[in-house]
Amino acid sequence: xxxxxARVLVAGATGALGAALTSELVRQGARPAIAxxxxxxxxxxxxxxxxxxxxxxxxxxxxxxxxAVRVAAGELGGLDAxxxxxxxxxxxxxxxxxxxxAEHLMAVNFLAPAAxxxxxxxxxxxxxxIAALTGVVAERPQPGMADxxxxxxxxxxxxxxxxxxxxxxxxxxxxxxxxxxxxxxADRAVAGTAPPMPPGGDPDRLVGAVVTALATDGERVRTxxxxxxxxxxxxx
Numbered sequence: 434x435x436x437x438x439a440r441v442l443v444a445g446a447t448g449a450l451g452a453a454l455t456s457e458l459v460r461q462g463a464r465p466a467i468a469x470x471x472x473x474x475x476x477x478x479x480x481x482x483x484x485x486x487x488x489x490x491x492x493x494x495x496x497x498x499x500x501a502v503r504v505a506a507g508e509l510g511g512l513d514a515x516x517x518x519x520x521x522x523x524x525x526x527x528x529x530x531x532x533x534x535a536e537h538l539m540a541v542n543f544l545a546p547a548a549x550x551x552x553x554x555x556x557x558x559x560x561x562x563i564a565a566l567t568g569v570v571a572e573r574p575q576p577g578m579a580d581x582x583x584x585x586x587x588x589x590x591x592x593x594x595x596x597x598x599x600x601x602x603x604x605x606x607x608x609x610x611x612x613x614x615x616x617x618x619a620d621r622a623v624a625g626t627a628p629p630m631p632p633g634g635d636p637d638r639l640v641g642a643v644v645t646a647l648a649t650d651g652e653r654v655r656t657x658x659x660x661x662x663x664x665x666x667x668x669x
Contacts (some may be wrong), residue, residue: 435461436648440509442502442640444490445519445551450566454518455482461644466505467648489569492519492572495548501563502552514562514647515553517546518580520585522618527579534624535580542584547591559603562647565592566609570655572620577628590657596652596668607646608668611639612656634660 441458445451446467458465459482466486475487486508490497504610506512521541523534550563559561571643572583589608596606613619617631633657642654642662652668 434513434562434648435516436644439463439513440499440506440511441465441514441516441647442468442505442509442512442549442553444468444498444501444515444517446478447471448476448519449618450614450636451516451518452478453654454516454643455485457491457640457644459519461571464509468501468505468510489613491544492545495544498545499552500659502549502556506556507643511558512561514564515549515557515567516564516643516647517564518550519545520566520568520618522578522581522621523622523623524619524627526579527578529581530624537623538580539587543587543591544583546588550595553606554599554602557604561603562605562607563592563595564607564609564643564647566611567592569610571608571610571613577625591623593668605650605652606668607643607651607653609639609643609646610652610656611654611662612660634662638662664668 441463443451443455444453447469455465465537468488468490469555474568479485488501488504490501500575527635529609548564553563567585567589570582588648592606613633617626639662650666653665656662657663
């Protein structure tokens with residue numbers, strides 16, 4: 434994919450990673466559309482990037498996720514990539530995190546991204562990409578984060594299966610699995626309090642790796658032992 438001129442929907446563009454990704458895409462000549470749940474925060478993004486199309490969605494409403502894809506495709510004359518960069522986290526042992534919180538995590542972290550991608554697969558063509566931020570917990574579930582880990586693992590498993598389906602149509606699936614990042618995400622938990630954590634990684638470096646993966650044939654982005662994000666061309 435040539436990033437210059439690429440039409441990319443960034444869902445969750447009002448978050449730290451989504452906003453940084455939008456800025457980097459614009460810097461490299463892409464034509465992004467942005468989606469979020471807060472109109473005022475979307476307006477702040479468009480203040481920095483005039484002319485970028487915006488659309489509202491609610492992660493609890495899968496139909497609004499699918500609508501966001503259709504609206505973005507209409508505004509941009511098609512889409513070359515759809516990226517989901519939103520999520521929710523909760524902390525606490527499995528016996529303390531209630532069913533309502535567990536349901537919330539699954540809706541936001543798995544069902545909503547899947548709704549975006551189902552709609553995207555109807556409009557994307559050969560050479561395009563769907564990309565999701567899952568995180569390292571998708572493969573290494575952590576104690577005190579069982580339900581959060583499960584929601585991300587569900588999305589990761591779904592992406593692995595869809596990757597094999599979509600290859601037949603020339604559509605690539607990119608799974609972004611960083612470790613802990615310095616974005617303040619853990620401080621915005623819907624339940625519980627984050628345990629002590631080591632310093633987070635640099636989100637700007639991750640964003641650079643994500644754009645590199647979109648532009649090449651990357652299928653996974655991981656964090657190396659030294660903290661650097663690494664693009665893998667073929668998901669294991």
